[in-house]
Amino acid sequence: MRRRWFRISLVGPLVLAMGLTAVSTTANASVRNPSAASGTLTISNESGELWPCSFNPYNPAVWGQSVGFVYEPLVFVDSLENGKTTPWLASSYAWSDGNKVLTFTIRKGVKWSDGVPMTAADVVFTFALLKANPALDLNAVWTVLKSVTQSGDNVVLTFKSTAVPYFYYVADQIDVLPQHIWASIKDPVTYADASPVGTGPYTVSQCSGQNISYSANATYWQPGLPKVKTIEYPAFTSNDPANEELATGVAQLGAQFIPNIKAFYTSKSPNYHYWFPPIANVSMFINLTVAPLNDLAVRQAIAYGVDRSRVSAIGEYGYEPPSNQAAIATPTFSSWLDTSLLSKYNYSYNPAKAISVLEKDGYKKGSDGLFAKDGKELSFTIINVGGNSDWVAAVQVIASELAQVGIKISPDNLSGTDFDNDIYTGKYQLAYNYEAGGPSPYYELRQLLYSGNTAPIGKLASTNWERYINPSTDKLIDEYAATTSTAVQHSIVDQLEQVMLSDVPVIPMTEEVDWYQYNTAAFSGWVTPQNPYAQPAIYILPDDEVLLLHLTPK
Secondary structure, three states: OOOOOOOOOOOOOOEOOOOOOOOOOOOOOOOHHHOOEEEEEEOOOOOOOOOOOOOOOOOOOOHHHEEEEOOOOEEEEHHHHHHHEEEEEEEEEEEEEOOOEEEEEOOOOEOOOOEEEHHHHHHHHHHHHHOOHHHOOOOOOHHHHHEEEOOOOEEEEEEEEHHHHHHHHHHHHOOOOHHHHHOOOOOOOOOOOOOOOOOOOOOEEEEEEOEEEEEEOOOOOOOOOOOOEEEEEEEOOOHHHHHHHHHHOOOEEEEEOOOHHHHOHHOOOEEEEEOOEEEEEEEEOOOOOOOOOOOOHHHHHHHHOHHHHHHHHHHOOOOOOOOOOOOOOOOOOHHHOOHHHHHHHHOOHHHHHHHHHHHHHEEEOOOOOOEEEEEEEEEEEEEEEOOOOHHHHHHHHHHHHOOHHHEEEHHHHEEEHHHHHHHHOOOEEEEEEEEOOOOHHHHHHHHOHHHHHHOOOOOOOOOOOOOOHHHHHHHHHHHHHHOHHHHHHHHHHHHHHHHHHOOOOOOEEEEOOOOEEEEEEOOOOOEEEEEOOOOOOEEEHHHHHHHHHOOOEE
16 A cells, blocks of 8 residues: 655756646647547556545545545646646746745636636635644645735745745645635535545546546546546555456556566566656654653664665565665665764664663563563554555564564554554554655655644644654754755755654655556556656656546557
8 A cells, every 4th residue: 555655846946847748738728629538547556445435635544536636736846857847727936035925827727627717716715724724734834834815816825934845835735625615614624525526637437445436527627638538446455456457457557566576567468567766765653652662772772673674675575675764765865865974873783782772771681582671561563554565574574673682563454544543643653654755855854853744642643643843853844945055955954864863753664666567558658767757656646647647548
């Protein structure tokens, strides 16, 4: 199972860039040819759960079935092409006042799927809804925004200070909602949105726990798009049946781990391909409100006690390389990694060091082989998604290795629904999951460490699931948003790496890749390493839409 993976924008000032080969951004889509859409695309993405048939784009548990298919952002930012931007529901944008004011010109001629025109008022309404309901403000944009107002066809965002890196969050990660529908919803946080009305290329034609059927939106604003008429999105609770549909050609687009992929998949047909670009990290999340996990020595011992290379080789067949404790994915972001800091802390596999750290902190090993202090044994439960066979195998390796240093880890393989609820609300001890990625490691570190993203236990935290709170770290993250200096940005990221190494709030295990398999027999226009027009995994939003709009039935 792969949940929403936040994409990241360009680090410095973004330059308006057009040129998606299959995607038109014509301002007034007066000529449409929906009848040209044909064919059926089937997606195989093991979700770990049956579909709830809810499509609220601000509910992290279900947004992957709505964003990109039904709901759209103002601008698309391609993190695989150095943050190149493509105007979407906004036809243009411009910074002013020392990068404190961002003005979007809202595209004319766009209609909601029920025929009502989309206007700048819908955009202002969406931002106001996030402000009035902080649980919907998943990236804490209102911590930096001062106001959002309408001026004719323009929407003006005024920030409290220079905020160029926040372009990604406000332009790419906020999905515009129809005011004429959402204004009457009493509780938008819990609203299921069972019959979503959006501006996107598809509408939900049928939904059950087993499958979602999407149909081409006949009034979609981009002329001649989409070209694929129907999308079938079956639900899978484990990898094996999802992988079988890919290997037999039933599904044409995949987004999950396949063991021994060459033998199982690509050897079956010359039309079968895959690409796994590394972006971020899969990590062990540590509930910092739980004793003794709030003891630094315990977290350090766990970091020293796991051989990340074995986790990569056994759990991921080497497709996902081992991570480093600084949380900098390499070689993608090697230029950002402070190797001197990494060497200073040296969190390479060292069982003897793990034991030494615990003993120095007063822990003693009992007759059962477990370390304990003050009568409290180092025995923890780690939640995982049982349908993720790779993660299940990885956690087994972790448990086996930590047992050798006197720490007991008991895997609890949950359904996707239960896992979501537990990690978002903080009802766990340890958890195995992944976080954000993109062209700058700052954004993943922000997702991991920024206190504005977390929430008290029992409340939904969009990110920072470990509940890490440090005003000094928040200050660094805020300072990054106020500078366009590459040197200053690197310095701040170095200091955030220091936080990861000294505080060990999260323990990265393997580098997270975009899982992506594709079948060229019936469709052309796929993302490739030679044409990386979007992140290719279907769970990357709103990149999923850009991929779907490029596809053409043969």
